Amino acid sequence: MATPTGEQMSNIIIRPMRANYSSGSLMKQLRAKNSEATTLRESFEVKNKNGITIEGSIFRAVNPVEGNPIVIYSHGNAGNQTEFIFSYLYYYPFHGISICGFDFSGCGNNKEEYITMGNREPDDLNCVIDHMKSLGFGKICLYGRSMGAFTTTIVMSERSDILCGVLDSPYATLKRFLLYNIHQNEELYQKIRECIQTKVGYDIETVTAVDKANKITIPVLTFAGKDDTIVDPADGEEIYQQISSEKKEYVSFEGDHNSFRPQEVQKKVINFICENLGISSFSDEFI
Numbered sequence: 001m002a003t004p005t006g007e008q009m010s011n012i013i014i015r016p017m018r019a020n021y022s023s024g025s026l027m028k029q030l031r032a033k034n035s036e037a038t039t040l041r042e043s044f045e046v047k048n049k050n051g052i053t054i055e056g057s058i059f060r061a062v063n064p065v066e067g068n069p070i071v072i073y074s075h076g077n078a079g080n081q082t083e084f085i086f087s088y089l090y091y092y093p094f095h096g097i098s099i100c101g102f103d104f105s106g107c108g109n110n111k112e113e114y115i116t117m118g119n120r121e122p123d124d125l126n127c128v129i130d131h132m133k134s135l136g137f138g139k140i141c142l143y144g145r146s147m148g149a150f151t152t153t154i155v156m157s158e159r160s161d162i163l164c165g166v167l168d169s170p171y172a173t174l175k176r177f178l179l180y181n182i183h184q185n186e187e188l189y190q191k192i193r194e195c196i197q198t199k200v201g202y203d204i205e206t207v208t209a210v211d212k213a214n215k216i217t218i219p220v221l222t223f224a225g226k227d228d229t230i231v232d233p234a235d236g237e238e239i240y241q242q243i244s245s246e247k248k249e250y251v252s253f254e255g256d257h258n259s260f261r262p263q264e265v266q267k268k269v270i271n272f273i274c275e276n277l278g279i280s281s282f283s284d285e286f287i
Contacts, residue, residue, distance in 0.1 A: 012192070013115075013196060014106075014116065016078045018106075019078055020108065021080055021082055027041060027085055037094055038062075040059075042059070043055065043057055043058075044056050044057070044058060048105065050105075054104075054110070054124050055102065055103055056100060057081055058070075061094075063096055064098065065096030066278060068137050068138045068139070069141065070097065070137040070140060071142075071143050072125070072141070072142055073099065073144070074148025074149070075103075076145050077115060077117055079148075081108055088270060095274070097277055097279065104124050114199070115147075119174075121148075125155050133161070140161065140163055142156060142165045143165070144165075144168065146169050146230070149236075150209050152165055153210075153239060156218065158215070165216075165219075165220045166272065167222040167223070168223060168261075174207035175189070192204075210238055211242075213239045214242050221248070221251070221272045222248070223250065223261075224253075225256045225257060225259060230256075236250065270283040
């Protein structure tokens with residue numbers, strides 16, 4: 001079997017399998033678990049600084065609590081905006097908190113050719129945050145998974161208008177993510193690095209979150225699977241250690257990158273978001 005070239009392996013970063021979806025897979029409404037209450041999907045579009053249209057969805061709170069809070073979900077590198085619906089975020093609109101998801105550039109149905117796994121994605125998230133604020137949402141919680149968690153870390157380090165954040169399996173730097181996935185092959189790494197610089201115009205070694213984490217002072221919950229073979233779980237723990245917030249927690253759970261998050265983790269996430277956005281927890285109702 002031929003050894004993969006740097007160009008072929010660069011797709012790990014810039015062109016993983018795209019998770020396209022049909023418009024029909026975007027739920028038109030969410031329905032409460034214990035009542036007839038519903039909330040309709042509201043689509044939105046916003047352009048990033050490169051003129052690329054970012055598409056997303058909002059499910060507004062049925063009865064918004066004080067501050068009109070919203071949780072903005074950022075998906076992983078092979079994900080799309082549908083992720084946020086098929087999770088425990090589903091229930092927040094029936095407890096006073098709106099939810100939002102979107103496709104990063106190059107992901108889902110977005111027309112951009114490549115993703116960058118942390119170089120351009122912070123701009124996408126910043127544009128979505130600014131748009132949510134323009135719609136009147138006051139209290140903002142960021143929730144990111146994998147690439148979305150890495151992006152969320154960067155954005156939280158740069159903004160003062162985020163109330164709290166949840167990081168599911170963040171990597172520390174893009175270089176470390178790539179080396180972890182190619183078994184620390186430095187020669188192959190350099191070939192991939194050069195290929196990405198040529199194709200997309202940025203240097204992997206400049207894309208880092210862990211050295212920005214010390215600027216984060218808001219409450220943050222970070223968690224990672226002990227058996228993660230895609231993102232080194234030590235990365236999430238290092239980010240947690242660097243965060244300057246007095247209110248932070250790191251949870252290590254039995255599982256891998258894509259395994260179902262155990263109930264104790266789900267409960268921690270629900271309790272954390274509820275506490276920081278000012279509502280009573282509903283985790284006992286959900287779990």
